[in-house]
Amino acid sequence: MSQTVKGVIARSKQQPVEVTDIVIPDPGPGEAVVKIQACGVCHTDLHYREGGINDEFPFLLGHEAAGVVESVGEGVTDVAPGDYVVLNWRAVCGQCRACKKGRPWYCFDTHNATQPMTLTDGTPLSPALGIGAFCEKTLVAAGQCTRVDERAEPAVAGLLGCGVMAGIGSAINTGDVQRGDSVAVIGLGGVGMAALMGAQLAGATTLIGVDIDDRKLARAKSFGATHTVDSSVADPVEAIRELTDGNGADVVIDAVGRPETFLQAFKARDLAGTAVLVGVPTPEMTVELPLLDVFGHGGATKSSWYGDCLPERDFPMLIDLHLQGRLDLGAFVTERITLDQVEDAFATMNGGDVLRSVVTF
Structure with a gap:
């Protein structure tokens, strides 16, 4: 009934x-x-x-x-x-x-x-x-x-x-962050903060949060960020390179989903690094990239749907980590x-x- x-x-x-x-x-x-x-x-x-x-x-x-x-x-x-x-x-x-x-x-x-x-x-x-x-x-x-x-x-x-899994998964599943990696996250809303948390959980040692909002940049420290970049006053690509010995980050996660932030993520990754798009773009958005840059960087450019999660695998595991005080x-x-x-x-x-x-x- x-x-x-x-x-x-x-x-x-x-x-x-x-x-x-x-x-x-x-x-x-x-x-x-x-x-x-x-x-x-x-x-x-x-x-x-x-x-x-x-x-x-x-x-x-x-x-x-x-x-x-x-x-x-x-x-x-x-x-x-x-x-x-x-x-x-x-x-x-x-x-x-x-x-x-x-x-x-x-x-x-x-x-x-x-x-x-x-x-x-x-x-x-x-x-x-x-x-x-x-x-x-x-x-x-x-x-x-x-x-x-x-x-x-x-x-x-x-x-x-939804959002927390998308962020954590973009780091641990899609980005495949490894111990000792450098990770930059562009956009520090809920998904971006979760991406920082996921990267920290995976063992990243340099975690860079990028945003234009001072409140979000300050909050990012409590989610694992070791460095922050205010992209309203600094070039985020150059700032990420400076914080990674001039190389770029091993993994850069775009949690905004706009053409400009995606290009920043692509350009701020290390040679053979990984750029991950987890922010959701709108249908009219397009990106233009020199094909030689795609070829010359190597590595990977990935999209992350729902953090590439498998709910029956990931949800219980993350809840267990939370109950253990580790997440x-x-x-x-x-x-x-x-x-x-x-x-x-x-x-x-x-x-x-x-x-x-x-x-x-």
């Missing part, structure tokens, strides 16, 4: 979000209903509201979430009612050519729930990243549920569902809010004053 719960929707482009009644169907085959305990407010949710993802309004927002499985549909064996889970938006299929090659983090056929969640008048909702977790309960594909240690606080654990995921939680404060959280986000506002239930 379906349930009616409260959730936050974006009804139309660039309009304030609203709290309204959401109808959640019983889980069908391969699906699960999850009672949400906490959900982070991510820039991606704002992009949905602004029409920057697509125009499939109305959207049920929210995707960085942790909660408890309430019920499961036919054929679900990996999770059961009562399991404490972090939700993910890359439920791998196990059958596509990437999965069969042993690289499931590149899965070409990730899946979501097949049944729609709706408004009370029957209007189907588009859940953000196939999750829709600014809601008391949500319907997802069971593969989107990753069990983790229940001792981890939901407000902290849920952040692995301070709690540092990302700036404030805790209620569902009716999501619109205010978007405004706060744009001001650069928070890493993450987290809706708690």
Whole structure:
């Protein structure tokens, strides 16, 4: 029998979000209903509201979430009612050519729930990243549920569902940071700070944070930065080279996703170093590079989707490190809010004053 719960929707482009009644169907085959305990407010949710993802309004927002499985549909064996889970938006299929090659983090056929969640008048909702977790309960594909240690606080654990995992993974998975490496991160929002934390976890010894905001540069020290560069007053490429004996960094991570920052990352890497794009560009953005520079640098230029993570491998491992005191995921939680404060959280986000506002239930 379906349930009616409260959730936050974006009804139309660039309009304030609203709290309204959401109808959640019983889980069908391969699906699960999850009672949400906490959900982070991510820039991606704002992009949905602004029409920057697509125009499939109305959207049920929210995707960085942790909660408890309430019920499961036919054929679900990996999770059961009562399991404490972090939700993910890359439920791998196990059958596509990437999965069969042993690289499931590149899965070409990730899946979501097949049944729609709706408004009370029957209007189907588009859940953000196939999750829709600014809601008391949500319907997802069971593969989107990753069990983790229940001792981890939901407000902290849920952040692995998107931005924090993207940042950490861009360093340890995509960038393959090694012990003793030098790493520069351009853009010190939540993803960039997580990239610094991931690089430190991997054993990097020189960690350079680059931004134009003094507050973010100061905060970066607590996330592992050994040096900071204010790129509003200094050439970041030259500054990174100066801090790495004139060579450039072994790994440079662009956590902004603009043509100028990508070019900075490419030019600031060492010969045979790695440039990683984890910031998300918009469709109209283009980059022009002399092909000889690409050839002459060697190394690698990579994009990082979701930190190239495999949720069932990475989420439990990072939660365990957090519980051991080796990974301070709690540092990302700036404030805790209620569902009716999501619109205010978007405004706060744009001001650069928070890493993450987290809706708690």
